[in-house]
Amino acid sequence: MAYGAKTAVDGLSLRVERGTVTAVLGPNGAGKTTTLETCEGYRRPQAGVVRVLGLDPQRQRGALLPRIGVMLQSGGAWSGVRAVEMLDHVAAMHAHPLPTPVLVERLGLGDCGKTPYRRLSGGQQQRLGLAMALVGRPELVFVDEPTAGMDPQARRTTWDLLEEVRADGVTVVLTTHHMDEAEHLADHIHIIDHGRLIATGTPSELTRGGSTATIRLVVNRPFPESAPESLRTELGPGTEIRQLDAVSMLISGPADPTTLGRVSRWCEAHDVLPQTLTLGQRNLEDVFLELTGRGLS
Numbered sequence: 001m002a003y004g005a006k007t008a009v010d011g012l013s014l015r016v017e018r019g020t021v022t023a024v025l026g027p028n029g030a031g032k033t034t035t036l037e038t039c040e041g042y043r044r045p046q047a048g049v050v051r052v053l054g055l056d057p058q059r060q061r062g063a064l065l066p067r068i069g070v071m072l073q074s075g076g077a078w079s080g081v082r083a084v085e086m087l088d089h090v091a092a093m094h095a096h097p098l099p100t101p102v103l104v105e106r107l108g109l110g111d112c113g114k115t116p117y118r119r120l121s122g123g124q125q126q127r128l129g130l131a132m133a134l135v136g137r138p139e140l141v142f143v144d145e146p147t148a149g150m151d152p153q154a155r156r157t158t159w160d161l162l163e164e165v166r167a168d169g170v171t172v173v174l175t176t177h178h179m180d181e182a183e184h185l186a187d188h189i190h191i192i193d194h195g196r197l198i199a200t201g202t203p204s205e206l207t208r209g210g211s212t213a214t215i216r217l218v219v220n221r222p223f224p225e226s227a228p229e230s231l232r233t234e235l236g237p238g239t240e241i242r243q244l245d246a247v248s249m250l251i252s253g254p255a256d257p258t259t260l261g262r263v264s265r266w267c268e269a270h271d272v273l274p275q276t277l278t279l280g281q282r283n284l285e286d287v288f289l290e291l292t293g294r295g296l297s
C-alpha cells in the first residue's frame with residue numbers, strides 16, 4: 001500500500017486464526033492503520049491479496065460489512081450527535097443488534113449518554129467507538145488503538161470487554177503501540193515497522209529469551225563515553241548492550257548467576273551508583289529494541 005510515492009505497507013503477509021485476539025504492534029507510522037483499513041475495504045491495495053472471512057473486502061464489501069465490526073482510530077460519529085443516539089443509530093442498521101443499554105452500562109457510557117460527540121473526552125469517544133463496533137454482533141472486529149487516550153481504569157474495562165468478546169467466539173484484530181496491551185490481550189502478535197513484518201508469534205514465543213537474560217541498569221549520573229565498550233569487555237562474549245539514554249542501559253547476556261555481580265562490580269569501578277539494577281525476562285519492548293535498535297514509542 002502506498003500513498004503517492006510513500007510506501008506505507010510493504011509485502012506484509014499475515015494470517016489471523018478465528019476466535020483469537022491478534023495484535024498488530026508497531027511504533028507510530030509503522031503502517032498499522034493502513035493495514036487495518038485495507039482489510040476493512042477502505043483502501044485498495046496496489047498489489048497483493050486480501051481476504052477477510054474468505055471475502056474480498058473490495059469486491060464483496062456488501063457481504064462482508066454485516067459480518068465485521070470496525071472501531072476507527074478517531075471519528076466515526078457526527079460532531080453534534082449524542083453518544084447514545086449514535087449507538088442506537090448504528091444498532092438500527094444491523095439485523096440482530098445487541099441491546100444498547102447493556103453496552104452503555106458495560107462501557108460506562110451512561111453518564112455521558114446525552115453528551116454531544118464533540119464534547120466527549122478522548123477516552124469516552126474511544127469507548128463509544130468500541131460500542132459501535134460491537135453492537136452488530138460481528139464475527140470479526142477490527143479495533144484501531146482501542147485504549148488511546150483512556151485513563152487506567154477505562155483501559156482495564158476495555159481490556160476486560162475485549163476478553164469477553166473473544167470468549168464469545170469473536171475474532172479480534174487490534175492495533176496498538178503499547179506492548180503491555182499486546183502482551184496482556186493477544187494470542188498472537190505481529191510486530192511491524194516501516195510497513196514490514198519484523199517478528200511474529202505468541203507473546204511467550206516472542207519474549208522467550210532461551211538462555212538470555214535482560215538486565216536494566218539505571219545509574220545516578222551519566223555513563224562515561226566508553227561505558228558500553230568497557231561493560232562488554234567486563235561481561236564477555238555473547239553480551240549485547242544498548243544505551244537507552246545518558247543514564248540507562250539494557251544488557252542482554254547469558255542468564256548465569258555471575259552477570260549481575262559483574263555489572264555491579266563495573267559500576268563500582270566506574271564510580272556510578274546503580275539506582276535500578278534488575279534482571280528479568282525480556283519483554284516486547286526489548287524484542288523491538290533488539291530488532292530495530294529503537295524503542296517502540
Ligand SMILES: Nc1ncnc2c1ncn2[C@@H]1O[C@H](COP(=O)(O)OP(=O)(O)OP(=O)(O)O)[C@@H](O)[C@H]1O
Binds near residue numbers: 003006007030031033
Ligand atoms: N492519507 C495518507 N496520505 C499520505 N501518507 C499517509 C496517509 N496515511 C498514512 N500515511 C503515511 O503512511 C505511513 C503509515 O501510516 P499508518 O497510519 O498506517 O501508521 P500507524 O502504524 O497506524 O501509525 P499510528 O500509530 O501513528 O496511527 C506513515 O508514514 C504515514 O505518514
